[in-house]
Amino acid sequence: MYISQTAQYALRSLSCMATKPRDSAIRAQDLSSETGIPLFYLSKIMRRLVQAGLISSQKGHHGGFKFDRPLEQIFFTDILKAIDTEFEFKKCVFGWGACNEESPCILHTFWGTLKDNVNTWAERYSLADVAQNAKLISSQLEPF
Secondary structure, three states: OOOOHHHHHHHHHHHHHHOOOOOOOEOHHHHHHHHOOOHHHHHHHHHHHHHOOOEEEEOOOOOEEEEOOOHHHOEHHHHHHHOOOOOOOOOOOOOOOOOOOOOOOOOHHHHHHHHHHHHHHHHHOEHHHHHHHHHHHHHHOOOO
């Protein structure tokens, strides 16, 4: 299984945004600095996320990116689909063109289990889970 760098960056950028106050906008330049994603690359990713209706963009002094939906309604699968990422499980791990339920290879059942688990993960977790986890982690850190 492979998750592209673009997919990782999309998850990273929206996860970072999820830790910010709900109605605040974040500028692309600030998001780039916080996530380590090159600004040009980030801009292309954010454009896709805007087109998918996950976030909105506003120009101007108080502009930036904001969520268009509640965090509870933005699942990892939504983010991955917005940037045209689907987990590649169509190919047989042995390279058989005809590997399927009727003519399975010896790893077919196990490969299917992996696919199901990955899809379940992407459909189960939302950006609300990320925001909650960030709060939990920050509350466990000891102050200097």
